[in-house]
Amino acid sequence: MSVSSNEYRIFNIAGHSFKGVAYYFIYKMFCTIRSEIPILDFEKRQDESIRYKLLTEKAKDIILFVGLDGKILDANHAAVQAYGYTYQELTALTVYNLREPGSLPKNQLKQAQDEGIFFETVHIRKDGSCFPVEVSSSGVKIGEHKILMSVIRDISERKNAEKMLRESEERYRSLIMNLNECFVFSQIILDDEGKTIDFITLEANNAFFETVGLKREEIIGKSALESTPFLKNATPNIFELCGKVALTGEKANFEIYLKDIGVWTNFSSYSPAKGYFVGIFTDITAKKLLLQRLGENNKKLEETVKKLKLTQTQLIQNEKLAGIGQLAAGIAHEINNPLGFVMSNVETLEKYISKLKETIDGYRNAKACLEQKNVQDNYQAIRCITDVETDSKIDFIFEDFEDLYQDTYDGLGRISKIVTSLRNFSRGDQQNEFLEYDLNAGIKNTLIVAHNEIKYYAKVEERLGNIPSIFANGGQINQVLLNTIINGIQAIKAKQSTEPGSICIMTYYENQYVYCSIQDNGIGIPKESLNRIFEPFYTTKKVGEGTGLGLSISYDIIVNKHKGDITVDSTVGVGTKFTVKLPVKIDTVSEIMEEGKYEDTHG
Structure with a gap:
């Protein structure tokens, strides 16, 4: 049987002819039909048939025409590609061949014929692989007979997406749970x-x-x-x-x-x-309880810190007084010298006053004689006054008065200066006060306190540069200076040289810091001790000669309290140099100088 390009044949199925050219392509679905009727020429129906055929062939979904017995009567190009069969192979199969054995319910074809059906299932390709599909199948009446038209969509991508979504949901649910x-x-x-x-x-x-x-x-x-x-x-x-x-x-x-x-x-x-x-x-219950305990512990620690600060203040004060105690004899001597000649001057003044009283008494007697107008007595009174002036050395007394007063004032001034210096060192009521402080003045003040100790063992060279004032606790800085100078004197004494030693004190300003170096030519510090000299209670001195707190306290004052630094260089047998570095301004105080007001004076 063949069909030319210009004519169509209409076949008879059980005595019924097809009505309409649109049914033409179903010819292939009924290839088992044997009888044939003459061709009719319907050009209009030919165009509709071609469009219908093109629509079917161009569809992306699988389209199958199936007999009520499951026989595949026709299939589009998408079906051939999806299942991997040739057209001839595919139309030789039944829908049962596309499903797993026993997976097609017996009444499913009839249900599709009677009322149409929509379902999901799995189809099998020629190579045995499976893929999920979505099937929409309904009955189509051809004359007195019905066939099934099934539109089948490959839903592999959707199923994979759904699987991924389910897995994702399961993961997140598992995570949350x-x-x-x-x-x-x-x-x-x-x-x-x-x-x-x-x-x-x-x-x-x-x-x-x-x-x-x-x-x-x-x-x-x-x-x-x-x-x-x-x-x-x-x-x-x-x-x-x-x-x-x-x-x-x-x-x-x-x-x-x-x-x-x-x-x-x-x-x-x-x-x-x-x-x-x-x-x-x-x-966060455990965290809250921990924080509560930490709060309680912090409160206890604060109380402990307060006690430690009080103890530290007492230690610093004791160390300060201990340092002054070491100088007590020398300071007493320094005070005793001016006090001695002040007392001597006072005794001399007492004698002078006694003689002045005798002279004044003579003048009073002469006055009485003059009032009585007794010439002989007047003459005698004048001779008495002259003798008193001569014996009392009145002219010398008047000449010596000025020197006596000047020497007394000088002596009292020296005593006052020493006492003031001692008071500055011994006061403990300014432990936390930061005020404007002149480092050069502090050095001079310290040298006064230590003068008697220094003068017998060393000569002091002062090379004090032009430095700005800083904000500092003056008493604490003075203590550092005193500790360092006394250490230097003790190092010179320990060297037991017949020549007096030397201490060079130099100050300079550089990069917003003031520096003070104190260098002696004493015995020096052994290399193995340099890393430990700032440790509390560590000392290189003999037992009874030091507490081991001086340099430790000095380090705390300079580094922790004043945000500065203290370094040491030493060579055994040559000497030791301590360098103190102090900022002109620190975070806890206001800036007190304009930038550029002072020039570097180092070197």
Whole structure:
């Protein structure tokens, strides 16, 4: 049987002819039909048939025409590609060949014929591989006979996407269910005024169930006030906070104390949809208890620090007094010298005053004679006055008065200076005061206190540069200077040289810091001791000659209290050089100098 390009043949099926050219292509579906009727020429129907055929062939979905017995009567190009058969092979099969054995229900073809059917199943390719499909099948009447037209869509991509989605959902669900933090998803309940009064728990994870000590069925779908009544007394009000999140969509993070069960939680919440909120609770009870203990311990530590500071203040003061105590004999000698000649001058003045009194008495007697107008007595009175002036050396006394007073003032000034210096060193009421301080003046003051100790063993060279004042605790800096100078004197004494030693004190300004170096030519410090000299109670001196606190206190004063630095260079047998570095300004005090006011004077 053949069909030319200019004519169509209409076949008879059980005595019925096809009505309409649109049915022409179904010819292939009925290749078993044997009888034939004459060709009719219907050009209009030919065009409709061609368009219908093109539509079928161009469709991306699989289209099969199936007999009621399951025989595949026709298939489009998409079907040939999808199943991997040739057209001839495919139309020789039944739909049973495309399904796994026993997977096609007996009544499915009849159901499709009677009312149409839509379902998902799995089809088998020629190579035995399977792929998921979505089938829409319905009956089509041809004359007195019916066939099935099935539109089949490969849903592999969708199934893969659904699988991935399910796996993703399962992963996230597993993640949420196994979180250490409590997870809850709830819907709020409002009263007539729109105020949140409760919420229904729609989902929660295992951590939440364990924390509240309830089973899943006791919480999910239940009122929070009924299932977890301890939330009612939470601080702050969890219903108001969660209601605000659910209604406004604003995220929130806050701490909640569930005082009925003694639990602290950190609560983070957001709203996925209006009227709903997701909450994540993190149990921070242990953290809160730890912080509470830390607070208590900190309070104890603060009290301990106060006591330590008091002890430190006492140690510093004791060390200061101990340093002055070492100089006590020398200081006493320094005071005794001016005091000796002041006392001598006072004794001399006492004698002078006695003689002046005798002279004045003579003048009074002469006055009385003159008043009596006795010439002989007047003459005698004048001779007496002359003798008194001569014996009393009145002229010498008047000449010596000025020197006596000047020497006395000088002596008292020296005593006052020494006493003032001692008072500055011994005062303990300015331990924490930072005031404007002149380092050069501090050095001079310290040298006065240590003068008697120095003058027998060393000569001091002062090379004090042009440096700015700094903000510092003057008493503390003076103590560092005294400790360092005394150490230098003791190092010179220990050298036992027949020649007097030397101490060179130099100050200079550089890069917003003032420097003071104190260099002696004493015995020096062994290399193995240099790294330990600032340790508390460490000393290289003999027992009884030092406490080991002087340099430790000096380090604390310079480095910790004044944010400066103190370094040491020493060579055994040559001498030692201490260098103190102090900032002109520090964070805890105001700036007191304009930049560029002073020039570097080092070198």
